[in-house]
Amino acid sequence: xxxxxxxxxxxxxxxxxxxxxxxxxxxxxxxxxxxxxxxxxxxxxxxxxxxxxxxxxxxxxxxxxxxxxxxxxxxxxxxxxxxxxxxxxxxxxxxxxxxxxxxxxxxxxxxxxxxxxxxxxxxxxxxxxxxxxxxxxxxxxxxxxxxxxxxxxxxxxxxxxxxxxxxxxxxxxxxxxxxxxxxxxxxxxxxxxxxxxxxxxxxxxxxxxxxxxxxxxxxxxxxxxxxxxxxxxxxxxxxxxxxxxxxxxxxxxxxxxxxxxxxxxxxxxxxxxxxxxxxxxxxxxxxxxxxxxxxxxxxxxxxxxxxxxxxxxxxxxxxxxxxxxxxxxxxxxxxxxxxxxxxxxxxxxxxxxxxxxxxxxxxxxxxxxxxxxxxxxxxxxxxxxxxxxxxxxxxxxxxxxxxxxxxxxxxxxxxxxxxxxxxxxxxxxxxxxxxxxxxxxxxxxxxxxxxxxxxxxxxxxxxxxxxxxxxxxxxxxxxxxxxxxxxxxxxxxxxxxxxxxxxxxxxxxxxxxxxxxxxxxxxxxxxxxxxxxxxxxxxxxxxxxxxxxxxxxxxxxxxxxxxxxxxxxxxxxxxxxxxxxxxxxxxxxxxxxxxxxxxxxxxxxxxxxxxxxxxxxxxxxxxxxxxxxxxxxxxxxxxxxxxxxxxxxxxxxxxxxxxxxxxxxxxxxxxxxxxxxxxxxxxxxxxxxxxxxxxxxxxxxxxxxxxxxxxxxxxxxxxxxxxxxxxxxxxxxxxxxxxxxxxxxxxxxxxxxxxxxxxx
Amino acid sequence: xxxxxxxxxxxxxxxxxxxxxxxxxxxxxxxxxxxxxxxxxxxxxxxxxxxxxxxxxxxxxxxxxxxxxxxxxxxxxxxxxxxxxxxxxxxxxxxxxxxxxxxxxxxxxxxxxxxxxxxxxxxxxxxxxxxxxxxxxxxxxxxxxxxxxxxx
Numbered sequence: 001x002x003x004x005x006x007x008x009x010x011x012x013x014x015x016x017x018x019x020x021x022x023x024x025x026x027x028x029x030x031x032x033x034x035x036x037x038x039x040x041x042x043x044x045x046x047x048x049x050x051x052x053x054x055x056x057x058x059x060x061x062x063x064x065x066x067x068x069x070x071x072x073x074x075x076x077x078x079x080x081x082x083x084x085x086x087x088x089x090x091x092x093x094x095x096x097x098x099x100x101x102x103x104x105x106x107x108x109x110x111x112x113x114x115x116x117x118x119x120x121x122x123x124x125x126x127x128x129x130x131x132x133x134x135x136x137x138x139x140x141x142x143x144x145x146x147x148x149x150x151x152x153x154x155x156x157x158x159x160x161x162x163x164x165x166x167x168x169x170x171x172x173x174x175x176x177x178x179x180x181x182x183x184x185x186x187x188x189x190x191x192x193x194x195x196x197x198x199x200x201x202x203x204x205x206x207x208x209x210x211x212x213x214x215x216x217x218x219x220x221x222x223x224x225x226x227x228x229x230x231x232x233x234x235x236x237x238x239x240x241x242x243x244x245x246x247x248x249x250x251x252x253x254x255x256x257x258x259x260x261x262x263x264x265x266x267x268x269x270x271x272x273x274x275x276x277x278x279x280x281x282x283x284x285x286x287x288x289x290x291x292x293x294x295x296x297x298x299x300x301x302x303x304x305x306x307x308x309x310x311x312x313x314x315x316x317x318x319x320x321x322x323x324x325x326x327x328x329x330x331x332x333x334x335x336x337x338x339x340x341x342x343x344x345x346x347x348x349x350x351x352x353x354x355x356x357x358x359x360x361x362x363x364x365x366x367x368x369x370x371x372x373x374x375x376x377x378x379x380x381x382x383x384x385x386x387x388x389x390x391x392x393x394x395x396x397x398x399x400x401x402x403x404x405x406x407x408x409x410x411x412x413x414x415x416x417x418x419x420x421x422x423x424x425x426x427x428x429x430x431x432x433x434x435x436x437x438x439x440x441x442x443x444x445x446x447x448x449x450x451x452x453x454x455x456x457x458x459x460x461x462x463x464x465x466x467x468x469x470x471x472x473x474x475x476x477x478x479x480x481x482x483x484x485x486x487x488x489x490x491x492x493x494x495x496x497x498x499x500x501x502x503x504x505x506x507x508x509x510x511x512x513x514x515x516x517x518x519x520x521x522x523x524x525x526x527x528x529x530x531x532x533x534x535x536x537x538x539x540x541x542x543x544x545x546x547x548x549x550x551x552x553x554x555x556x557x558x559x560x561x562x563x564x565x566x567x568x569x570x571x572x573x574x575x576x577x578x579x580x581x582x583x584x585x586x587x588x589x590x591x592x593x594x595x596x597x598x599x600x601x602x603x604x605x606x607x608x609x610x611x612x613x614x615x616x617x618x619x620x621x622x623x624x625x626x627x628x629x630x631x632x633x634x635x636x637x638x639x640x641x642x643x644x645x646x647x648x649x650x651x652x653x654x655x656x657x658x659x660x661x662x663x664x665x666x667x668x669x670x671x672x673x674x675x676x677x678x679x680x681x682x683x684x685x686x687x688x689x690x691x692x693x694x695x696x697x698x699x700x701x702x703x704x705x706x707x708x709x710x711x712x713x714x715x716x717x718x719x720x721x722x723x724x725x726x727x728x729x730x731x732x733x734x735x736x737x738x739x740x741x742x743x744x745x746x747x748x749x750x751x752x753x754x755x756x757x758x759x760x
Numbered sequence: 761x762x763x764x765x766x767x768x769x770x771x772x773x774x775x776x777x778x779x780x781x782x783x784x785x786x787x788x789x790x791x792x793x794x795x796x797x798x799x800x801x802x803x804x805x806x807x808x809x810x811x812x813x814x815x816x817x818x819x820x821x822x823x824x825x826x827x828x829x830x831x832x833x834x835x836x837x838x839x840x841x842x843x844x845x846x847x848x849x850x851x852x853x854x855x856x857x858x859x860x861x862x863x864x865x866x867x868x869x870x871x872x873x874x875x876x877x878x879x880x881x882x883x884x885x886x887x888x889x890x891x892x893x894x895x896x897x898x899x900x901x902x903x904x905x906x907x908x909x910x911x912x
Contacts (some may be wrong), residue, residue, distance in 0.1 A: 081857025081894055119806065208853065215858030216846045216865065218793030218833035225792040235786075258776060276776075277796075280782045347796050348805055349859040398857030398894045430798040484902050657853055661899070665856055668895030691802040699884040702897035 017725070049190045052076070052131035056114035057187045062135035063092070065143070065184065069176030071096060071103045071164055073136065074417045076116025077128040078108035078357040078369060079211060079721030081398040082721050084124045084657040086209045090654055091129050094202040095194060097160035097270040100210075108371045118370035118472060120401070122505065122564060122621055122719020125654055131201075138192035143178040149182060197652060197713035204713060206657035208683070211395075221350045223365050224427060225395040227701035231354070232261055232413035233277040234426040235284035236486070238436060240533070241684025243296025246270065250290065254732060257283045264418045267491030271415050273424055281429065295330035298683035299533045301716060305442045306339055309465040314527040315501070319510045325518025328460050330450035332561050338447075342679030343440040343539060344688070344698055350396030351404030352427040355412035366409040367396025370472060374406050374484075377473035381410050381494060382417070382489035386476060400669070402472050402537035404428055404437040410484040422730050434689040436485065439658065439679055440539025441509075441532075442465040445550035449519065451562050455572045457519035462551065465527040468499035468508035469542035485535070501528040502542070506618050511544035512726060514619050515551060517573040536682060541617070541722045545670070545729060546747070548615045552730030553745075555735055556597065556611065565594035566612050566734060576616070578623045578649050578710075584616050584627035585647035585708050601741035603634045608642075609739025613730025615723070622650040622723035626667060628703070628731035632739045637755030641671050641703040641732055646724055648707065651715035663724040664705050670728035672697035678748050684698070762822055766791075767835030773822075781825060785832060793833025793862045797891075804863035808832050814870035833862045836869055838878035845869045848907035850901075856894035863890045868904040876887040878908055909912045 049057075056062070056076070064072045073092040079085045085105055093100040093300040108111050108119075116128050135576040140160065147165040148155035150173065159166050163175045197204070239245070246268040254263050254272065261278030264271045270287050274280035300308040354365040362382070368374040371417045391409070399405055408426055416424040428436070444465040450458040473483045474497060481497035482488075488496060502508030513524045558568035567587055574580055587594070592610045609632070614625045628647045632638070644667055653659045676695050679690040688694035729747070738744050742757045761772050766789060773788045782799075785791045785808070794817050797805030808817045809831040834842040837843030845868045848854070855861045864887065871878060871886045878886065883904045884897075892900065 081855075081859075083856070164810060178786050208850070211858070212853060212855060213839060216833075216849050216853060217837070217839055217842070218791065218862060220792050221858065222792075222795075224786075224796065227787070227790055248763060276779075277787055278779060278782065279776075299830055346893055347859070348803055348857075349795055350797075359897060395857070397859035400893070428798060430800070430803075661896070664898060665895035668897055669893070672895075690800055691798060696891060696893060697895075697897075699888045699893065699897050699901065702895075703883075705898050 006529050012340035027687065030693055047190050048190060050127070050134050052114065052116050053134060053188045054534060055116070058140055059135055059184045059188045060115045061188055062132055062188070063139045063184065065139070065179035066177045067176045067180060069174040071098050071163060071175065072106060073103055073132060074106045074113045075128055075132055076108060076114045077124045078119045078371070078393045079395055079504070080119060080367070080369060082124070083655060083663060084119065085211065086207060087125060087129060087654040087658060088132055089210060090202045090205070090207050091133045092136050095133050096140050096163070098163040100202065108372050110375050110391045115372040117475065118373060120369050122617065122721045126719050127671055129654060133194050134192060135188050135193040137167050138183060138189045140193055142182055142184065143175050144180040146178045146705055147173045155703070183721065194623070197315055203654050204652065205655070210283060216638045218694050220463060221395055222349070223354055223367055223396055224349065226354050226365060226394065226425065228423045230420060231423045231425055232273050232275060233280040234271055234273050234412060234424045235280035235521060236411050236426070236432070237272065237284045237287035237291065238432060239268060240293055240346040241295045243684065244293040245296065247292040247294050249287070253290065254287045257286065262418050263287065264415055266414065267493060268489040269414060269486050271411065273415050273419055288575045295684055299681060300685055305448065306444060307340070309442065309444050309529065312529055312531065314465065314529045316525060316527050318523060318525050319507070320503055320514045320522060320524040322520065322522045327559060331453045332558065333450040334558055334561060335446070335448045336554050336557060337554060337745065338445045339678070340443045340546045342442045342534060343677045344434055344679060345400045345403040345437060345539060346693060346694060347397040347399055347403055347433065350428040350430050350433040351408040352396055352425065353412040354410040354425045355409070355416035355425055356423040357416045360388060362413055362416070363390050364389065364409050364413055364433040365394045366391055367394060367399065368409060369399065371403065373473040373475050374409055374697050376476040376478070377406070377482050377484050378410060380482040381484050381500045382413060385664055400540040401440070402438050404433050407436070407485040410486050414486060431689040433688045434694060438471060438535045438537030439534040439627055439686070441469060441679050443543065443546045444450035447550060447554040448552065448557060455562055455564055455569060457573050459521040460515045460517065461523045462513045462515065462547070463525045463527065463545060464509055464513055464543060465529070466543055467529050467532045467536040468501065469508040469538055470502055471496065471499050471537040499532070501526060505620055507543065509543045510547070511542045511618060512548040512615065513543070515612065516576065516579060516616055516619065517555065518575045531752040533684065534734060541725050544617060544722065545673070545725045547730040548726035549613070549733060549747070551739070552613045552615070553733050553743065556734045557743060560597040560599055563596050565596050567594045570614055579614060579616060582623045582647040582649050582709055583612070586627045586645050587612065589647065589706055589708060590627040590645040592627055597738050597741060599741045603740060605633070607632045607634055607737045607739040611726035611731050611734025611736070611738050613734065615726040615730070617719065617723045622648060622718045622720050624648045624663065624723040624727045626727040626731040628725060628728070628734060628735045630735040630739060632736055632754065634740070634758055637758065639675055639736055639749055639754060640701070644703045644705045644728065644731065646707045647684050647710060648720065649710040650720040650723065651712050651714060651718040653711055653720070655711060655718055656709050656711065659709060660707050662721045664707055666722065666724035667728040668697060670725040671703065671732060674729040674732050674747055674749060675746050678750070764830060765826060765828065766830045767832060775822060775850050777823065779822045781820045781822060785817060791834055795860050795862050800837055803860070804867060807866040807871055807890070808861035809866060812870065812873060814867050828902060833865060836865065843869055845872065845904065848903040850869060852899050852903040854872040854899040854903035855896055860890065860892045860903055864892065864900050868907065870907050871904070877910065880905060
């Protein structure tokens with residue numbers, strides 16, 4: 001097939017690695033003699049298998065050794081700019097004792113890789129990496145035992161150098177030969193043991209990202225770069241409002257436009273296929289304008305979203321409760337309400353997909369985070385069996401959650417069906433992405449707490465109002481309905497799956513709503529609005545960012561009211577040593593001497609302030625503390641984040657520089673969310689569709705950042721990709737509070753809101 | 761038939777009048793460096809050099825580049841002979857998803873050519889209209905300063 005052997009092979013081709021110093025490092029490690037694994041003796045309890053291996057139990061689903069010794073490893077996880085594939089290669093190279101450059105990594109292909117669900121929630125290292133590492137350790141142990149048996153020696157006397165097993169008398173057997181003596185086509189052995197952290201050389205090193213050189217030299221990397229023979233371009237004619245449906249449309253004038261090959265109408269789904277990309281876009285625009293639309297009812301009945309959140313029917317659930325302290329026998333009792341606007345993923349490159357229908361099969365190249373889930377929902381929308389569809393991951397621009405990636409795959413498939421045999425590539429326009437992707441939910445948090453005379457929290461109540469945070473396509477055989485947008489507009493429309501809130505411990509609307517502070521009496525209540533007039537879904541951290549930011553803002557208000565500085569008040573109320581460690585480290589790095597915040601202080605033209613945010617992502621992942629320094633121009637209301645310091649404990653970090661890149665990127669993104677971003681909509685649709693109307697942070701707005709990593713090599717890896725947003729947003733909010741003595745309660749902290757708070 | 765001068769070579773393309781350069785570079789000439797971003801000149805992902813000056817290829821029609829020298833990321837440097845900015849981006853790992861990277865490198869290369877020893881504040885100011893959603897601005901600044909032979 002031309003698509004597979006021509007230009008597209010890189011989607012699942014070897015990730016080429018040739019970093020001499022790491023090969024040297026590996027050789028040096030091998031020369032010192034690496035630990036050989038033993039099987040557990042009979043009678044010892046068998047350890048539990050990693051969750052992803054339970055889901056994909058066969059060893060050859062994870063690792064394969066060719067007769068010539070070539071090593072291929074498989075991961076269901078995908079690269080979304082977070083460095084996932086580099087980390088996976090490090091893990092495989094470490095456990096197999098093979099140079100990373102000799103390992104072929106296949107990622108996210110429904111025809112080849114394990115089904116690991118969705119690459120999200122900072123789970124890739126914790127779940128996917130743990131599974132791959134276990135499988136590779138099993139493979140290595142098995143191959144070494146095969147050599148030991150052949151040479152009739154004790155396996156513990158053997159070592160491995162770059163895929164060759166070395167015997168006591170210098171005999172060598174490469175992995176290919178050893179693999180011919182055993183079968184890797186069997187379930188993964190639960191008793192396989194990974195190397196202890198003390199003998200790891202590649203895991204824990206800042207191995208350079210394997211995808212960066214290609215991105216720096218303009219080599220084909222993205223779906224956008226796929227150009228199979230005969231490819232056509234598609235574009236979708238979008239309705240003027242989410243609820244709009246086509247009343248009538250004349251396709252003939254559009255068909256006559258330059259370059260147009262086909263015009264597709266299926267109910268209210270309207271698309272164009274053309275020879276040139278700009279021709280497809282121009283024709284789609286004209287088609288949308290030419291159609292007569294029934295625009296449907298107004299969003300939120302024409303009212304504001306916050307009024308809607310508080311008044312529309314909601315599922316109310318107490319998701320966490322402990323009893324002990326009382327709210328009424330305290331020295332301080334305080335209540336507050338905070339709000340956050342709709343916020344977007346706002347990827348720099350709009351969503352893109354390539355689809356081809358040939359010989360009754362559909363192949364889709366997609367930057368989806370869940371190739372198997374996408375396949376399941378494509379099958380529903382196209383009313384075709386899943387086995388007739390193959391989804392292959394290829395990279396897109398960073399997504400930061402559920403953007404248009406899955407939706408555009410259906411768009412491309414619907415168009416490709418109309419020109420059987422011809423591949424069709426669809427890249428949404430930026431405006432289309434902004435208007436039609438799922439947004440991060442607007443939210444309201446109300447907090448109430450009591451503080452005893454000694455400064456300890458006694459009670460803490462957290463209520464959160466929110467739309468759904470996860471409306472991704474679900475797994476095969478999962479919920480009813482189809483979560484690919486265009487399926488709702490077909491002549492025989494499908495309904496979206498009924499949204500559910502994610503339960504603790506991860507939580508969705510209630511993510512990070514459980515306090516990290518030791519109030520004896522705690523209650524967390526979610527008010528979940530399943531109906532979403534503006535479609536919402538996962539934006540990096542789901543509800544975690546706003547819940548934790550709200551709690552941290554509230555905590556600083558309690559500190560100020562009780563005469564404490566923000567740091568000593570936290571230390572009084574935190575019990576987790578790892579939280580204390582990151583907090584102390586970030587404060588130390590910043591050189592900050594915290595003092596109690598004085599509310600309503602006198603304002604000069606420019607006010608400087610420092611603040612802190614502390615969080616443990618999902619209450620079970622990485623620990624991050626951030627200190628921020630801001631300046632507030634009290635005449636204009638403009639806030640500048642000058643500097644930020646972060647301290648992170650992510651357990652064992654597979655790639656420390658990768659972790660820092662994620663942590664610092666998250667801090668900059670959080671600064672953008674906190675200060676700038678708000679989705680403006682009218683009665684029918686999102687209107688904040690370009691960077692002028694939905695600005696994101698720029699260079700001069702970005703702070704200087706200094707970061708520290710507290711490595712804990714003996715601890716399991718914790719997700720890092722979403723750890724820093726909440727503490728960063730909270731640190732900025734609290735620095736403004738410290739600078740001015742005033743609290744701005746609605747995110748983003750626009751100039752108008754800052755000014756209003758200062759003048760109140 | 762339109763003749764263009766791209767990365768030191770003459771190439772001929774047959775495209776409708778008024779076609780934006782980004783589509784010609786990507787889809788007719790199969791160049792991957794310039795990326796289609798906002799298509800409004802707001803994000804900078806499509807940046808190229810036009811006679812050595814950074815320009816947004818989504819805003820330029822094919823007619824406007826007649827007789828002018830176009831350089832894309834591919835023409836800036838290669839793995840064997842990287843431009844100092846490309847080498848610095850690798851050394852500093854100055855990206856995450858890499859979609860904006862083309863524009864960052866092309867903008868920075870033009871900046872350094874015009875002002876070989878910029879201050880950190882000048883780098884920020886000159887890069888300001890290139891957007892990065894992954895939040896790699898601090899790393900990009902570091903890489904540009906490194907390419908200019910300055911350390912922070």
